[in-house]
Amino acid sequence: MTGKVYLVGSGVSNLDYLTIRGQWLLSQADVLVYDALVNLKILDLVPENCLKLNVGKRGGLPSTNQEQINDLLIIYCLKGKQVVRLKSGDPLIFGRANEEINALIKAGCNYELVPGISSALAAPLLAGIPLTDKFISHCFTVMTGHDPNLLNWDALAKIDTLVILMGAKKLGRIIYNLLEKGRSPDEPIAIIRDGGSPKQKIWIGTLKSIIEQVSGVSLSPAIIVIGKVVNLRNMSSSADLPLKGKTVLITRAAEQSSQFSVILQQQGAVTIEMPALEILPPSNWEALDKAIQELSSFNWLILTSANGVKFFFERLKELGKDSRALGGIKIAVVGKKTASFLQNHGLIPDFVPPNFVADSLVENFPETLNNQKILFPRVETGGREILVQELQKQGAEVREVPAYQSGCPQKINLDAWEAIQQKQVNIITFASSKTVQNFHDLLKQEINRNSELNMLSLLEDVCFASIGPQTSTTCYKLLGRVDIEAKEYTLEGLIDALINYQSN
Structure with missing residues (x-):
């Protein structure tokens, strides 16, 4: 067999933005070599017998060096394997793909490039920020903030809109350079962390105010947008969607959550799936x-x-x-x-x-x-x-x-637990009494490990949505209240109840 390496862009964190070509190649992969910022749900798209190798690089953490990554691609390709080298965003935007391509060419390996949606384009869009506008932004520049000393700040200060990747740790230096070159202190700036994911967080400010706004906050991974287009954010967003701006935690069995999640997303919600049931023979x-x-x-x-x-x-x-x-x-x-x-x-x-x-x-x-x-x-x-x-x-x-x-899963989903702790969850949906019971038990398990936390304070601002009377009874018993109850005891009825609640 002839091996081949596919350098595939996975897009932003949300799987909805993976290309059809990328998804098909993943379904055929013998070996998957993937980066740190790739959504781990992508691993479910590869065959069960696919070898999965995490070679992600994150600043300050142990990571695989580039030479080792090159060697892995070559070794498995020469063995006749179909290798997917999965990179976050687009493989040719700040992804060091050129080094891998040169190594593959030198070793005589076949390869193919498969584009992905770069976070430089997707994160501002998903935050409702247009990068161009007929009147106030005729151009934009994408740059890396990894080393500000390498950039031409005289030129950059004159560009309408700046999109900066890998710049969170150098935010102060970036702002200083722009102000020094004549950019106004009142210039709008947006910082988008975890763009496109359920954990997405956005800070809006000006060059003179943003440092204080994000003081003490971990911003990475983030996209920074600087320019007057930041003020157009509300004009470009879909304000008519009834669940826009709401993060909904879904407590169902893992294999039952996807369709419900998709419908909620179509209504504007950000969804986090927290499996609270395991369905077994x-x-x-x-x-x-x-x-x-x-x-x-x-x-x-x-x-x-x-x-x-x-x-x-x-x-x-x-x-x-x-x-x-x-x-x-x-x-x-x-x-x-x-x-x-x-x-x-x-x-x-x-x-x-x-x-x-x-x-x-x-x-x-x-x-x-x-x-x-x-x-x-x-x-x-x-x-x-x-x-x-x-x-x-x-x-x-x-x-x-x-x-x-x-049954109840042994551990709580880490993304869900982090979102609950950081007060990012607005609504929790329960489709059965068992999901209420298991959610309560999983949460209690984590709280018992940290004496500084308590269930009342963690959930005080969260809306509990129940599919019907029996589920509501368990909510009252274990969680003390129910805020929404479906009139029709189906998932569609639960979604209707959520929309009605948010509209009133």
């Missing part, structure tokens, strides 16, 4: 397997969650069966999402209760429950017992079988 398949072999003896199959649908049909397939095995059984589901998952298997539910909660299923059941034989694949432990109790009270024979289990 049951400890034993025996009960479900036996029930599947006896499917023809049941009158009804009840599915109350997308997880129930997923694991039930996976097991059905594992046992050599498909949806045709359900031909003589009626199916009841709770919630539109569960119904949608069922339709993915070519089946339409016979009954969906109107209020999207399990209790409503019994109240509105379309047939007399007496002597009905019901199969109920459910979570192994911790689910609500009232549904089964009410079905049995009405004369039904219910066989409960574990189809999956949900």
Whole structure:
């Protein structure tokens, strides 16, 4: 096999801005060699057997030197591997890619350059700052502030808009040089830290005020924008989005968060995913397997969650069966999402209760429950017992079988924990009682490690949003309050409730 090295720009931190070409190459990679500022969620895009090598360089920290990086690219390329050299932003903007390319050429290695969106362009845009304007900015310059002594400040002071990368540590020297060369002390300046990520933070000031504003704050990694265009920030932003400027913490299982996150982002929110559930197969398949072999003896199959649908049909397939095995059984589901998952298997539910909660299923059941034989694949432990109790009270024979289990992750997501500590979170969403319980336990675990923290002060300014009454009850019990409750007990209903709350 002929190896090849792809020097790929990953864009800014948000995965939404990775190119389609970059994403495809990652899916085919044998070896991934990546930088420090690359979003680690990108690692989920490579094959499981891909070798992942972190060669990131950060100032003051142990790092891989450039010669070693060059050698790694050459070694794996000559072994016939498809190597993705992933760089933050664009690979040819302050990325030392030329050194890697020259080393590859010298070693006779094939390579390809794949552009990425540079933070020099994306960070100002995502902060709502235009780099050019018909009246006040006819040009802009991108520069590195790593060593201000190498720059021509006479020329730079005359340019309408300056975009400075790697300049946070030299901010004082940069401002001094511009003022010395005639730039006004009232010139607007913006500092954008972690541009495009959930942790994005923006400081707006002037050349004479900004140093005091950011005193004692860690700014790296940051993009600095200097020029009158900074004052246009509010003109260029999408102020009509209802959740604009809000950071929403999502507490769902990791594999369930993405679609919800995307919808919230479309409404203007910055989202942070904090998995508060782990969804796993049951400890034993025996009960479900036996029930599947006896499917023809049941009158009804009840599915109350997308997880129930997923694991039930996976097991059905594992046992050599498909949806045709359900031909003589009626199916009841709770919630539109569960119904949608069922339709993915070519089946339409016979009954969906109107209020999207399990209790409503019994109240509105379309047939007399007496002597009905019901199969109920459910979570192994911790689910609500009232549904089964009410079905049995009405004369039904219910066989409960574990189809999956949900547990609490061992550790809190570090990005989420940092955002909570720094008071960056505005809203926390809870889609089940278990997510409330596990969020509480994970937070308590961290607080117990630091006696200076307490839950009340950490969450005092945070809005709690609940998907429905049962989740709200757990919120009141463990967190003391609920600020928003969905009227329709679905994720769509929860989003509508968030929008209504922010609009009033």
